[in-house]
Amino acid sequence: xxxxTQTPSHQVTQMGQEVILRCVPISNxxxxxxxxxxxxxxxxxxxxxxxxxxxxKSEIFDDQFSVERPDGSNFTLKxxxxxxxxxxxxxxxxxxxxxxxxHFGDGTRLSIL
Amino acid sequence: ILNVxxxxxxxxxxxxxxxxxxxxxPSSNFYALHWYRWETAKSPEALFVMTLNGDEKKKGRxxxxxxTKEGYSYLYIxxxxxxxxxxYLCAPRRSGNTGKLIFGQxxxxxxxx
Numbered sequence: 001x002x003x004x005t006q007t008p009s010h011q012v013t014q015m016g017q018e019v020i021l022r023c024v025p026i027s028n029x030x031x032x033x034x035x036x037x038x039x040x041x042x043x044x045x046x047x048x049x050x051x052x053x054x055x056x057k058s059e060i061f062d063d064q065f066s067v068e069r070p071d072g073s074n075f076t077l078k079x080x081x082x083x084x085x086x087x088x089x090x091x092x093x094x095x096x097x098x099x100x101x102x103h104f105g106d107g108t109r110l111s112i113l
Numbered sequence: 114i115l116n117v118x119x120x121x122x123x124x125x126x127x128x129x130x131x132x133x134x135x136x137x138x139p140s141s142n143f144y145a146l147h148w149y150r151w152e153t154a155k156s157p158e159a160l161f162v163m164t165l166n167g168d169e170k171k172k173g174r175x176x177x178x179x180x181t182k183e184g185y186s187y188l189y190i191x192x193x194x195x196x197x198x199x200x201y202l203c204a205p206r207r208s209g210n211t212g213k214l215i216f217g218q219x220x221x222x223x224x225x226x
Contacts, residue, residue: 004156031212043157043202043216056211091156098212099145101159 002026006092006105013082014113021077021108023092031095032075033102034067036060036088043091049075050098079110087112119203119217126193127225133189134220136203140184147214148177148188149202157202160188193224 005024013019025032034046047057049067057065066078075094079086089109093102118137126132136146145164149157161170166181174191190197200221204214 033212033214035214035216042218045213045215048211048213050211056209056213058213095212098210099162099206101147101162102212102214103159104149104156106154106156 002103004092004094004103004105006090006108008108009106010109010111012111012113015084016081019079019082019110021079021090021092021110023075023077023105024073025075025092025094026103027073029094029096029103031055031098031102032067032069033093033095034077035091035093035104037091038085038088046077046090048098055098082110082112084112086110117203117205117215117217119201119220121220122218123221123223125223125225128194130193130224131189131191132193132222133187134201134222136186136188136205136217138184138186138203138205138217140181142207143181143184143205144208145206146179146186147204147206148186149204150199151202151219152199160201188220190222193222195224195226198222198224 007022032049037043047061048055064080068076089107091107092105095102120135148160151157163179168179177188179186200219202219204216
């Protein structure tokens, strides 16, 4: 069964550094998402992406965050200048349509030192 | 802000017990409710997407009901097995075509053999 893949599985970065989290969504899916879960908290929506543009973003998704689909397969989340509070598990998801179930990757654990 | 509450937060049952949990959400602008099953060290897996008031869905020993007027959904597991041990997340979706999911904090189920 096709799946969403995320790399790396764990990323350790110094505060203030840029980080790029990578995702390969399922190939026929058109809607892409990023969520995150800070330890002990709920899974939070960050951003949804369709037709090469952001369709919705949360308050968390400020100017330090950006998303890109640089080619036909990858979907990336960039954090420009990381803060300690960005430490979390980041999940990528994709779906065929906006109202269909979302398929999640295994996540990238981001640790900011 | 969409407030999604799940109860109980955690549950320990014996193998063979039947169990149920609750997801409560605001009923205004409701579009759909998603249930996900999330095993440790794996990605969340879609169980059900429910849209209509009175909807009932079933997948093996797991079933769910939906009341959109009062804003709640129940998830039932009949004859729990150790492999049912996981965190069960609900995520309502409001009207709008961005696909954004707002997750509850989850119910963590532990089934003892």
